Amino acid sequence: MQFPELETSRLILNQLSKDDGQALLNIFADDKVVKYYDIDVYTSEEQSLELIDFFNNRFIERAGIRWAIRVKDTGKLIGTCGFNSLSQKMKNAGIGYELSSNYWGLGYATEAICKIIELAFSNESPFGEIYRIQGDTMIGNLASETVLKKLGFKEEGVRRSSGFWKNEFHDLKCFGLIKPEFKEI
Helix, strand or coil, X not given: CCCCCEECCCEEEEECXXXXXXXXXHHHCCXXXXXXXXXXXXXXXXXXXHHHHHHHHHHHCCCCEEEEEEECCCCCEEEXXXXXXXXXXXXXXXXXXXXXXXXXXCCHHHHHHHHHHHHHHCCCCCCCCCXXXXXXXXXXXXXXXHHHHHCCCEEEEEEEEEEEECCEEEEEEEEEEEHHHCXXX
């Protein structure tokens, strides 16, 4: 399957490549970006290159997909978004995303995520039928919660001690969006 490239009014969403190693390192080297992530701050381009390989292999295996989020006018990589998991059997997906802190508050995350949800819920979805998309946020990640709610996700509850990283357990808020509830912004 060919990697689906998407476009919005301000963004290009396409596949990450090795050429994105330094730009991705700049994003993940920011402690504000990884504050609610299950990773520590990146310190080397090797880490970002390994992540690019991981994302691209998930696509090859049809287990997930992660797009580069690029500013249309410049081609600059400002983040990634995608489905960390895809289950054709269960017709669902788990969503994930991050954005360079330099681009927070400008609507880029909402714009990019809306576009990938449109694709996932469309009849042209390369993933087969997707009926439900789930997003989990760490307690306190209000910016991420705001993005999900803007897109129509409903808060479904808190999964206590559902995550373990950075040497501690974390409660995760579960958000869900089902196909009939999604409306383009």
